[in-house]
Amino acid sequence: MGKGCQNWGAMPLATPQGEADMRRAWRILLHGPAVRQGPLNVPVVAEIAFNPDCPFCHALWVRMQPYRHSPIGIRWLPISARRRSTLGKGAAIVMAHDPLKAQAFNEERFNVARREGGIAPLDHVPPAVRDAIWHDTWCMKRLDGVVPTILFRDKQELSAMVGVPARKKLAGIMRFLAWQERMELAGTYSRSPVAPSGPPG
Secondary structure, three states: OOOEEEEOOOOOOOOOOHHHHHHHHHHHHHOOOEEOOOOOOOEEEEEEOOOOOOOOHHHHHHHHHHHOOOOOOOEEEEOOOOOHHHHHHHHHHOOOOOHHHHHHHHHOEEOEEEEOOOOOOOOOHHHEEEOOOOHHHHHHHHOOEEEEEEEEEEOOOOEEEEEEOOOOHHHHHHHHHHHHHHHHOOOOOOOOOOOOOOOOO
16 A cells, blocks of 8 residues: 555455456546546556545645656546535546646645645536546445555556555556556557446446
8 A cells, every 4th residue: 555545435455356346447437537648549557546635646646747748548537525625626627628737736736734626626517527526436435445546557457556655666667557558559568458348337
């Protein structure tokens, strides 16, 4: 587990049920509203669940900044928990004209003492976006109940890391994912598919 995390009801991942839930979470989250990081022509290899008002999620965002131009595909998915305002803030980020800039605005103005991000929540969240964020929140609560959580493709499997990983650990993961991406684009590496071609059932 990483150094810091916000726990709101957890299930161990190292069980058959936990592994099944992890694969289900990956499929569901691929279709949820998110902030896309990395080139659009590469597959998503990591999904990060975050709470816009979570100081540990903020710490992870800061720690991820050296990799903001990394060639790998990452999706940041807002989760609504603890405060009602997190739904509106998550929606404000993913519905922005430039979600990456909106997320940066939230994090660069994060108030650690008050545990709140800097973006203003939307007063009215469209039902489709509201339901999608709530669905992702339910999915993550069933999975491990912790934010931030990083789900990533590790060789032929899915792996999860919860909390804020140490810099050395994070650097190792990012190097490995970038290497996988290069091998796949070169046609010399193949992952087993974990995402369906259509929306999850």
